[in-house]
Amino acid sequence: MIFSKYEGAGNDFILIDDRAGTFSLDAAAIRRLCHRNFGIGADGLILLQKDFRMRIFNSDGQEAESCGNGLRCLGRFLLDLGLPRTKRSIAVHDRTVEISYVGDKIGVDIGEPKGLSLDIATERGVVHFVDTGVPHVVHFVNSVREAPLHELGPYWRHHPLFEPRGTNVNLASLEGLIRVRTFERGVEGETLACGTGACAVAVVAHALYSVPSPVAVSFPGGDLEIEVAQNRLTMIGPAVKVFDGFIK
Numbered sequence: 001m002i003f004s005k006y007e008g009a010g011n012d013f014i015l016i017d018d019r020a021g022t023f024s025l026d027a028a029a030i031r032r033l034c035h036r037n038f039g040i041g042a043d044g045l046i047l048l049q050k051d052f053r054m055r056i057f058n059s060d061g062q063e064a065e066s067c068g069n070g071l072r073c074l075g076r077f078l079l080d081l082g083l084p085r086t087k088r089s090i091a092v093h094d095r096t097v098e099i100s101y102v103g104d105k106i107g108v109d110i111g112e113p114k115g116l117s118l119d120i121a122t123e124r125g126v127v128h129f130v131d132t133g134v135p136h137v138v139h140f141v142n143s144v145r146e147a148p149l150h151e152l153g154p155y156w157r158h159h160p161l162f163e164p165r166g167t168n169v170n171l172a173s174l175e176g177l178i179r180v181r182t183f184e185r186g187v188e189g190e191t192l193a194c195g196t197g198a199c200a201v202a203v204v205a206h207a208l209y210s211v212p213s214p215v216a217v218s219f220p221g222g223d224l225e226i227e228v229a230q231n232r233l234t235m236i237g238p239a240v241k242v243f244d245g246f247i248k
Contacts, residue, residue: 001247003040006076008069008106008239010192010221011043013056015077018047027061033247034059040245043184043191046070048077053091058186065093066133068195068235072106075099076239095133102236110196110233113203124155128204132233134185135167136200140174144181147171149190153183170197177216177223178205192221199233202226 001023004015014033016023025033033039044067047055054074056067071090078099079085087100098109114131127137137156141147153169156162169183180201182194202215206228213228214236224237 002244003247004077004080004244005040005042005242006073006239007221007242008072008193008195009219009224009237011069011194012041012242013067013070013073014040014042014045015073016045016047017077017081018055019050021050023047027057030057030061031059034061043187044070046074046077048074048081051091052088056092058184060186060188062186064134064186066095066097066196068108068110068133068197068199069193069237069239070195071097071099071108072195072235072237072239075101075106075108076241080241092133097133104238105236106239107234107236108195110199110235112231113199113233116203116207118204118207120161122156122159122161124152127156128208129162129167130200130203132196132199132203134196135162135165136170136197137162137167138170138172138201138204141171142173144171144173144179147173147181149181149183153190154188157183157185157188168194168197168200170194170201172201172205174205174209174211177218178202178211179218181220193219193224195224195235195237198224198237199226199235202228203233 182197198217205211227234
């Protein structure tokens, strides 16, 4: 089986062309492939299926609803497969999003955020919730570098308020641009960036602090730009091929 590895702002994925519908690996096999010591190493595995459908599996082997950085990596993958550099609709879970090409970057029309809920009180502080394709909470801190994401991430990830799906957790600080660190559900740890997390932070910052669009969001792995217009979100950022390989 041929695969390619891509990264978008440090969020990395195994991509497989499954338009023939032959992919048959189970959750345990996906976990092994994503393992950083015993496998290829990735935050998730993405299938390109017929009719331009994307399926995304987190590194725990479970299928996720969507992935912003993964969609951008898929956009770059399409070019590398020889497909034309044109705007394209991608089906993912229960929605359709549009991928476009903006210079050397990839744009993704994430669509309309859902379920925005501000100022949710918990024992570890006030958080804000929004679904940008997957569920996210946002918590503002003075410094994301010093904030204990390793404690706060699992706390809100499994909080009863967000059952049964659980949630991703974003710590953010307003420092001119917005600095963010994300604890991702399904990875069960910090990732270098999160596209849907960037969108969630942008929605909340726009609502709470009137941060103007486009919103610049900086992660440890790189920067993303989120346009918030007429209650729709467009994410623009990098996507880079790392290498190709074969799974025996």
